[in-house]
Structures are given as C-alpha cells and as structure tokens.
Amino acid sequence: MKLRNDDDTYYRSYSNLLGAMIDFRQNGKLRLVHVNGLNNRQRERYNRARASQWESERSALQQQGRALVLKAESEHKTVIILMVALVAVLILAVAIWIIRHRRQRERENEERAEALQKMVDELKSAPSPQPTTEPAPAALRRAMLQQLGIIKMVAEAPTEQNRDMLRKISSIESDTGGELVNWNNVFELINTLYSGFYAKLHSTYGETLIPKEEQIIVLMMAGFSTKEISVITGQTTSTIYVRKSSIRKKLGVPGKEDIVAFLRERFGD
Incomplete structure (x- = not known):
C-alpha cells in the first residue's frame, strides 16, 4: 500500500525518533543524523501548517473582498435606480404642471372668447x-x-x-x-x-x-x-x-x- 507524502513524512518522523532511541539504548550514543532528521521533519510539518493557515486566511480575505465588491456594486445599482426614479418623478411632475398650465390657459382663452362672442352677439341683437x-x-x-x-x-x-x-x-x-x-x-x-x-x-x-x-x-x-x-x-x-x-x-x-x-x-x- 502506497502512503501519501504527508503520511509518509509523519511516520518517518517517528521512525527516526525510534531509531535514535534504539541506538542510544544499544550503544549509549545518540546519532546526530537521527536528531537532525527528526528536527527537519518537525520543521517541515510546522511550515506546512503555517502555509495552510496562510492559505486559509488568504482565501477568507478573498471571499470577504468579493463580498464587499458585490455589496458595493449592489449599493451602486440601488443609488442609480433611486436617481433614475427621482428624475422620472421630476419629469412627470414637470409634464403634469405643463399640461395643467396649458389646459388652464386654453380654458381661460375659451372663456375670453365666449365673453367676446357674447358681447358681439349683444351688439348685433x-x-x-x-x-x-x-x-x-x-x-x-x-x-x-x-x-x-x-x-x-x-x-x-x-x-x-x-x-x-x-x-x-x-x-x-x-x-x-x-x-x-x-x-x-x-x-x-x-x-x-x-x-x-x-x-x-x-x-x-x-x-x-x-x-x-x-x-x-x-x-x-x-x-x-x-x-x-x-x-x-x-x-x-x-x-x-x-x-x-x-x-x-x-x-x-x-x-x-x-x-x-x-x-x-x-x-x-
């Protein structure tokens, strides 16, 4: 059965420790090769853990940044919609005012024409x-x-x-x-x-x-x-x-x- 790299490194770190303990028990000596190997394995595990932590933090920051961008885009669209709605309301209000003013002027002109016609008819009759x-x-x-x-x-x-x-x-x-x-x-x-x-x-x-x-x-x-x-x-x-x-x-x-x-x-x- 072929082990993955992390598992292989994990078990090899303990094999080095066991090997160093066996040598010390048999010979009364501690080989530096085993100690250095153990230290290197532990450092590798620490570096991988730190790299994994940094990667997780970077991924979280990227997700947070994307969320902020989406929020900013949503707020920007909302502002644009509100501005368009406000402009539409203003245009509608101005159009209504113009129509009412024009109708009022037409009504007044009709009243003046009616009064004039009445006076002219009065003169003729x-x-x-x-x-x-x-x-x-x-x-x-x-x-x-x-x-x-x-x-x-x-x-x-x-x-x-x-x-x-x-x-x-x-x-x-x-x-x-x-x-x-x-x-x-x-x-x-x-x-x-x-x-x-x-x-x-x-x-x-x-x-x-x-x-x-x-x-x-x-x-x-x-x-x-x-x-x-x-x-x-x-x-x-x-x-x-x-x-x-x-x-x-x-x-x-x-x-x-x-x-x-x-x-x-x-x-x-």
Missing part, C-alpha cells in the same frame, strides 16, 4: 336707439363693443393685412400704445357720462393705483363683467381677480362691499 335717448351706460357699452367687434374679426383671421388694418383703425384718432382700446377716449367718456368719475378717481388715488387698476375700476363702473374686462384689457380672469383684491386693499374697501358703490359714495355721486 341690440336695437339702434337714438343718441339723445340712449342711456349713458348703454352708449359707453356700444362704443366699446364696436371696437371689440372689429378686434374679434381680426383675431378670427390674424393675417398680416388684417393686423395692419387694425393698427390703422386704432391710430385714426390717436396712438393706443399697443392697447386694444384708446383709454384716453374711454376716460373722457366716463367723465362725461358719470359726472367726472375718472377725474375724481385719478386725483384721489392716482398715486396709489396703477393704470391697470384704474382701467378695471372704470370698466366696472360701466357695468362690464370680469370676463368682459379680461377681454378688453388683454388679461386673464385670474389676473383680474387678483387686481380686484389689490384694489380693495389699497382703497380700504370692506370685503362684502361693492368697489364701485364704495367709490361713488366716497365721491358723493
């Missing part, structure tokens, strides 16, 4: 009263509606030729400064029809109110609705509501009181 018998608010309303009717026709077919025509019509009497109506004419008409209302408003609150707010108050005085005011001033209905709130704060109008009624009482009209 209204009888043509005599200038001397027509009530003051109706006269102002007809003057405004006539301008808005022209603007609507141009808006339905916004060609460059129509835009040039509108600019020419707007500048017949004076420059409108890019506005859809000539506010100087409107203010003069308000003063004539409502006992100098605009002049009193401007002299009393001219430093407090901005021009856009004065325009809104004048149109409210003439009986125009919020939608109609948004069409005439070229602002959204939400902006008109915000400006009305600002007007109330600046003038000190109580929440439940009408702005026009408050001003007319203040001016003694």
